[in-house]
Amino acid sequence: MDKIVILTGAGISAESGLGTFRGAGGLWERKRVEDVATPEGFARDPQMVIDFYNMRRGKHREVQPNPAHDALARLQAEYGGEVVIVTQNVDRLHERGGSAGVIHMHGVLDGLLCNACGFRWDWPFERKLDLETPCPSCGAGPTRPDVVWFGEMPYFLDEIETHLSGCDLFVAIGTSGNVYPAAGFVQIADICGADTLEINLEASAVSSGFARQLRGPASEVVPAWVEDVLSNRA
Numbered sequence: 001m002d003k004i005v006i007l008t009g010a011g012i013s014a015e016s017g018l019g020t021f022r023g024a025g026g027l028w029e030r031k032r033v034e035d036v037a038t039p040e041g042f043a044r045d046p047q048m049v050i051d052f053y054n055m056r057r058g059k060h061r062e063v064q065p066n067p068a069h070d071a072l073a074r075l076q077a078e079y080g081g082e083v084v085i086v087t088q089n090v091d092r093l094h095e096r097g098g099s100a101g102v103i104h105m106h107g108v109l110d111g112l113l114c115n116a117c118g119f120r121w122d123w124p125f126e127r128k129l130d131l132e133t134p135c136p137s138c139g140a141g142p143t144r145p146d147v148v149w150f151g152e153m154p155y156f157l158d159e160i161e162t163h164l165s166g167c168d169l170f171v172a173i174g175t176s177g178n179v180y181p182a183a184g185f186v187q188i189a190d191i192c193g194a195d196t197l198e199i200n201l202e203a204s205a206v207s208s209g210f211a212r213q214l215r216g217p218a219s220e221v222v223p224a225w226v227e228d229v230l231s232n233r234a
């Protein structure tokens with residue numbers, strides 16, 4: 001087993017103090033998703049969307065990676081083969097936990113995107129988002145958070161499919177399996193002959209598609225699984 005592809009969702013960051021989207025107290029419970037996470041919502045009320053993302057960005061400055069993020073960084077460093085992390089999370093906690101080459105399929109909270117020309121650039125957490133900042137490439141405005149919203153195409157899908165079709169093991173961690181295309185990755189990996197493992201607090205919408213399951217909080221289950229993989233490899 002040489003190549004592992006890991007897909008992560010909001011559940012891996014839950015124990016860092018970031019709300020998940022669909023669980024109790026989930027992020028969408030306090031806001032209508034169509035207001036704050038769709039292009040139409042932004043067109044209707046850009047200030048409300050900017051305020052929502054400034055709130056999320058402020059929260060992200062207060063949180064730290066947890067043992068699950070740390071364990072995946074350890075796996076990347078010690079495994080020997082290739083370990084690719086694909087995340088739906090926009091929180092940057094994988095990088096802060098020491099991971100490299102993370103594929104951010106739903107964008108990043110510390111980036112901006114120009115709707116007019118598609119230019120993407122960094123916007124560090126220390127700075128506030130506003131509606132006045134023009135695109136540094138084409139000068140258009142207003143610019144928006146570089147987060148993939150509902151109805152939009154995730155980033156890097158070709159690259160991800162190439163990784164999935166060449167992997168020996170596909171692992172999904174902390175994702176409810178409600179949002180496609182990520183929820184369909186297990187099928188691609190399975191059809192291509194990979195072993196598949198789901199690590200989650202509870203059954204997801206696509207659990208039946210995985211060959212194996214580990215249930216429990218990511219901060220406990222992921223480090224134990226990594227330890228297991230590394231000791232079997234030694």
Ligand code: APR
Pocket residue numbers: 008009010011012014015020021022023026088089106148173174175176177178179199200201202203204216217218219
């Ligand atoms: N450890 C492991 N799993 C957990 C934990 C935990 N501590 N806490 C919650 N979970 C699980 C939940 O049981 C749930 O199945 O994590 C999953 C989180 O699911 P969602 O909130 O739906 O998050 P996610 O699957 O990442 O959402 C996908 O939807 O809203 C969009 O773009 C957004 O990237 C997001 C996408």
